[in-house]
Amino acid sequence: MNDKVTNILLVGVGGQGTLLASEILSETFMLAGFDVKKSEIHGMSQRGGSVVSHVRFGRQVASPTVPEGEGDVLFGFELLEAYRYLPLLHAGAKVVVNDYRIPPPSVLLGQEVYPDDLADRIRSRFPDFLLVDGLHLATDAGNPKAANTVLLGAVSKRLEIAEEHWLAALKKMVPAKALEVNIRAFQMGRAL
């Protein structure tokens, strides 16, 4: 185990489930024997605002927030938010984003336009980029609500953690009746 700390950022819109996903990541890293820290903001920004969770793991982690420009993996739940937080990453970072758009207020009102080339713009800066049709795949897995778990599976493939720890964390954090669908969704994401 080297001393390098791995930095993951989960970004999306308040209410999309970034919190639960970051909990599953943290649990997995603890089960794999690492030190883990995580940070996020609750409260006002939950109301449909832009949200970012930081998860860090390694032999020993100091700051709960990812130092700016040192993000290794971006886990995006929404395209515009994924794009917004790219400055937190280093040049070789891996980016996994749900192919999903939630128009912000100014776009809803017709005052601004939702940029339509965000995926291409991300890809041009971060070659290790994966755009996931989370909703579609989750529907195939048995429940459109498991889209985040598909994404989680895709992220898991980009981190060197044994599959058993991911599955154990899912088992612990996901309600029993939804577990089967979520494991299926996770495997579909992992296969991407």
Added chain:
Amino acid sequence: MDRAILSGNEAIARGAYEAGVKVASAYPGTPSTEILENVINYREIDASWAPNEKVALEVAIGASFGGARALACMKHVGVNVAADPLFTLSYTGVRGGLVLVVADDPEMHSSQNEQDSRNYAKFAKIPMLEPADSEECKEFTRLAFDLSEKFDTPVMLRSVTRISHGKSIVTLGERVDNLPAPALVKDAAKLVMLPGNARVRHPKVEERIVNLSDWAVTATINRSEMRSVELGVICSGVVYQYVREILPQASILKLGMVHPLPHDLIRDFASKVKTLLVIEELDPFIEEQVKAMGLPVIGKALFSLCGELSPGRIHSVLEQGGLLPKSVIAPIAAEKLPPRPPNMCPGCSHRGVFYLLNRLNAYVTGDIGCYTLGFLPPLNAMDTCVCMGASISTASGIVRSLPREEQQRVVAVIGDSTFMHTGVNSLMEMAWNQSPATVLILDNSITAMTGRQETPASGFTLNGDPAPKINIAELCRALGIKNVVTVDPYDLVATRAVLEAEMQRPEPSVIITNRPCCLIKGECRFEKGKILAVDQNKCTGCKACLRLGCPAIEWQPSSDGKKGKTYIDPLLCTGCTVCQQLCKFDAIN
């Protein structure tokens, strides 16, 4: 030993459990809310919400006077409300240990100011501990109770947003079981703070802080970590983690107790390093005291008095100050993107009300809650917001400064939980002095902004048990308000008529809206209506419905140069019908 990943707030709750706490009280406030919500996982603790922070602290004081260990939790501005009992509690001291947890919010992620609570510890002459991660949250909570009893003092435990809402690994311990049983004991000289008794207690307070200062020198929670002697940093709390990240070679004096300070330890550390820095968020609290000791130290000459720190911010300040070499990597410039501010939820019962206040050209004195978002465009219907409960009293004051025709425009807007918190006192003033303003109580049956906590008027306790439910309308009448009207905020015609009538009335009146928060789960207090859709043949693209700023309604520009139309996202629509009532073309059904 069991290990778990806990947030700072969860760890404080765990620490309270392990410390043998019997009674806990709080008023919700970000970032402190989850402490009590986790305390209820421990059945041994009697935990409850109080209507405000002053009451919460007094409940804890009572439990302590009864001999039990007691916990009170609040956000930084809550201590302003609780300051009255706090300062005299400093004189009485405790019987059972008493810990006041205060969660500060540097950067104001969810607050109206970023006051630094460390000043309260100094002001009230009581000790304050500041943990740097979840493990310390738990351990320092336990220690705080021991200190409280050992030194006969309330102890403040200070967290910040990044600690309360950060998670890290905690080793779980057992609950202590050797505490004395609570019982009534008469001790008037200590507990009755009349001048004669208080004069005897004050010297004990001064003596106590000296004794605590001596204890702080030997305490293991204050530790010096010697590495390179070129640079020494004094810091505490989450800033310690940032300093470890950015300056791995620097020597650090990590303070677990930020008041009183361990003077001998600081002097010793300063003598061993060539350059001495204090890195702290907000006020130069430690820096000024180190300077008063006559030691040369750099702090706010480099670092901002405003906002929170982060590894990146510390790095760039040290770069500019010549204490770190310039980094070679230029950060990617952030480009201009459509912003995504928070917004009221689809179906929120406040939306239509703010739309009407805007249309009626009301001057709105606002308050603290989700409805403060009524300030944002396109609703733009809030003109003042100061603190909890201030909407009503500022309206009362503002009308007294105005000519009659201007008075009619003044409407105070307050939520049910905030009304119970301190709005009741303000309404008492308005009724008593007959201020001709209109008060709008947006009763959504919950404390919504902090994540849906029960209120004295919601009918349930913190544990979810049924409770007596205050009738807000009857309460207003009992205070002396003659005109009290309840209205359905989803009915725009009726709400508008009531608003117009009450705004014109040359005496105080109260309007209460009665739709629950659309996020309340469990008891089915909120019910969805029929999901609406825009008839694309009837929609003329007039944008009237867009004036509501509902997240479910989207403008869809036309690709062929014609006028665009609106669209309702069926996954977001709750069927509140407010937009339907605004459509003159019958296009929403």
